[in-house]
Amino acid sequence: MGLKMRVVELECTDPLKLAEFWSAVLDAPIGPGADGVNIAPRGEQEMRLYLVEERAPGRPRSRTRLWLNPAQGRLDVEVARLTALGAKVIEKRWTNRSCGLAVVVLADPEGNEFCIGSSDHEVAEAVRRFEDAGDDLEGLRPEPESTGVVRIDTP
Known part of the structure; x- marks a missing residue:
């Protein structure tokens, strides 16, 4: 059940x-x-x-976050669309810098935080590059002492 x-x-x-x-x-x-x-x-x-x-009112809000992915296209394009709608970028993190996969934490106009991850297309492209025997896989290994998440400062 x-x-x-x-x-x-x-x-x-x-x-x-x-x-x-x-x-x-x-x-x-x-x-x-x-x-x-x-x-x-x-x-x-x-x-x-x-x-x-x-x-x-006045009680702290839940720290629960929605996790969303672009249905099509690229993460950066979707983040630009959402900020134009009024979202604020809180933090950008790499989930795999070598593959260009990331998560962006945003806040809606009332401050509720939510996350946007790389699109299915971006993930599939990263997997394709990783599985392509002709690619140099050295760059896809985690960096020494890496947690896999890198903070990128935003303005």
Whole structure:
């Protein structure tokens, strides 16, 4: 037996305003909810993002983060699109610098943090390069004393 994930809930001061941001991020329509606003990504029948008004203003918000990947294209292009929508870059980390794979931590207009990882296309391309016998695999080994995550300072 197991559980199905149905909803990720974010508390916010203005659910409708924040829903406009997340609707653009996920390219998904805004719908009504019992005490908030629903955003159901296209093609998803059950999984939803649910935005509700803060239940206990002043209480620290959850450190839970959504992890998203570009459906198409490149991570840097998607990060540029999200910052144009109002997201703020918090941190950029390499998951594998040699392969060019990364994760970017962003915050929505109300400060809720979320992560965007390299796209499936970027990962597949990195795997292809890694598996290509003609490539120099020396550059794909972890650096000495590396945790695999490198912080990149952002302006």
